Amino acid sequence: MTKTAAIIGGGVIGGGWLARFVLNGWDVRVFDPDPEAARKIDAVLANARRAFPMLYDTALPTEGNITFCDTIGDAVTGASWVQESVPERLDMKHAVYQEIAKSVVSAAIIGSSTSGFKPSELQDGMDCAAQLVVTHPFNPVYLLPLIELVPSAQNPTEIVDRAKTILTSLGLFPLHVRKEIDAHIADRFLEAVWREGLWLINDGIATTEEIDNAIRYGFGLRWAQMGLFETYRIAGGEAGMKHFIAQFGPCLKWPWTKLMDVPELTDELVDTIGAQSDDQADGKSIRELERLRDDNLVAMMRALKGQDSAAGALINTHEKSFRPTIDATQATPVVSANRIIPVDWTDYNGHMNESRYGQVFSDAADVMMSAVGADETYVANGHSFFTVDIHIQFIKETHAGDTISVQSQLLEAKGKKLRLHHRMLAADGTLLATGEQLLIHVSLETRRACEPQPELAENLATMAAAHAALPDPKQTRG
Incomplete structure (x- = not known):
């Protein structure tokens, strides 16, 4: 499936849909006759670029490309998803669907953002009615996950199931409305x-x-x-x-x-x-x-x-879908964090609170642990690493909305001990902070130090050998 979406109508809702697709790596084509459409969409996208990444603790996929089209046909040709967000006038929507039907591919899903019309009303007289479902969002679409997915009797199960899969892949929550009703739920x-x-x-x-x-x-x-x-x-x-x-x-x-x-x-x-x-x-x-x-x-x-609850659980699941895979055998520092600083991490001075630097490095350590096999399954089976010492050097201020990354290096893996070094960098490579962290392998049953399980010990030895060839990070300050 090509990740190309067509947005028909670029107002507040259409612009929100565009942002949700683009920030999930989809290419988007837009049709809106309003001469101010590009300016309005840029304003919505600017807000989305600032806010949406703050929900996640890792980098989002590379942004998709945006193309403004002169006709509906140009926008929908080859698109796998078409989202209609024109004003709530049934005659206008029917006219738009007639134009969509001339160029849309048969495998595409056509979603309508309508807040009131039933899908059967929208499908009336439509050549490709089986492809059209109601996908009613809530503003701002790039943050609120609820989508009311309303099919009619004309929609095959395959269309509904595929719509659910695509919407879920965008971090959305498709609520399947099983019976048509005015204004949905x-x-x-x-x-x-x-x-x-x-x-x-x-x-x-x-x-x-x-x-x-x-x-x-x-x-x-x-x-x-x-x-x-x-x-x-x-x-x-x-x-x-x-x-x-x-x-x-x-x-x-x-x-x-x-x-x-x-x-x-x-x-x-x-x-x-x-x-x-x-x-x-x-x-x-x-x-x-x-x-x-x-x-x-x-x-x-x-x-x-x-709390991994409600909308937060949805974000956690979505985040896992674009976490990078780490190769523990590479003789390079591990990029253990790549994220935007969220608004709730700042203090009264307007910059990131010092405790959050500790969280950044703690999260980086979790990535390193997972890379060698001390992942959720390992922890569930009764073993983990506990931090017993960490030294943080604060070098530059960090603010909400800043992009940061962390490069982590394994300094020591001997028996129960694991020593890591982290370098927190700004988007331009400026060093913001460093952290050296000592962790001890423990049994979660006894809460006491113990030797790592054999497979984990082997993986640690492999990464330690690879990282031994790297320069001493404590001698590098730029």
Whole structure:
């Protein structure tokens, strides 16, 4: 399969899709008649280039190429994935699909970003209807992993399965919506909350900021990592969900909400909402708000990554797919880290906290251990290395968004002892820090030092022999 995607419609959503593909190594062709499309896409891609790599602890694949095309046909010819993100007008989408059908290859998947239309409505009158599925994303597409994948009866199982595989390879979470329904799943929840919010403003009960505060300081945090039903399952205590429903179910008959109705969107109400929203922004531009949003999402998702939970587990799995393979027999320093410094690693001085240098070198040691066979399986079988001493020299400041790499060298592998030297480098090769680390092989059962298993000992000897030919890294400072 060629890794070439066509983006039809380069607005906020189309630009987010483009960034997700490009940063995963896909070549992308774009069609958008807007003369400002290239500028707008560049702005989205700039944000994505800054934020998306911060989710990961290793380098992303080499970026794909971007080509702006004059016609839909030029964009979709030869593409294995076509993503349509034009405005929510059924007549416009049908016209776009007619043009796509003239040039798209029969094996290509056509995804629609529609937030409301059912796939059968989109497929009506389409020559290649079996290739079209709804793939509804959430903004920003380059950070939020959820994609509502909605097929119709016209889509063969093979198309749906292949769509899931491709979306998953992009670090996304395809939620297979098994039955067609207007607005799919997530937007139906969002619409319910939106309706209630409009009433609260219309009735003078709350402002836009007060409603947002209720969400971001309360249930929004719970929903971010557990969703709705698991949150309420916990609220039921030891007795579980049945107890929760028995306790709170009668509330559903009370007139708490107006979810079946909506206030008339009069000019006065629209002006009120607009003015409150402007006040809430406090003078921040859209780009500043986007960056704040991205930083918050990265920090939250990285916290989940550390727990291997929810969206964090998805990132961990995706990250494994592009970690490089290390040859322990090569007489060269091992590139044991290649990554972007995330926003949550900086302190009040605006640079990376000294404890994070230790984490960089600890992660580098994990890569070295894995390279000689002390990997997850080895640890699961009851043995590992523990750090007993590390000396770090801080040479240059490092900031969020900086690209760094680490070159690691095995200095000693004798019996239970493993001694490593790490050099942390900026993208231009500037030396940022060094670390010398002593690790001891231990039994996880006794928590005491012990000899490495025979295969590991052999691999360590092989790497030690290869690295013995290298210059002493402690004599190299540039």
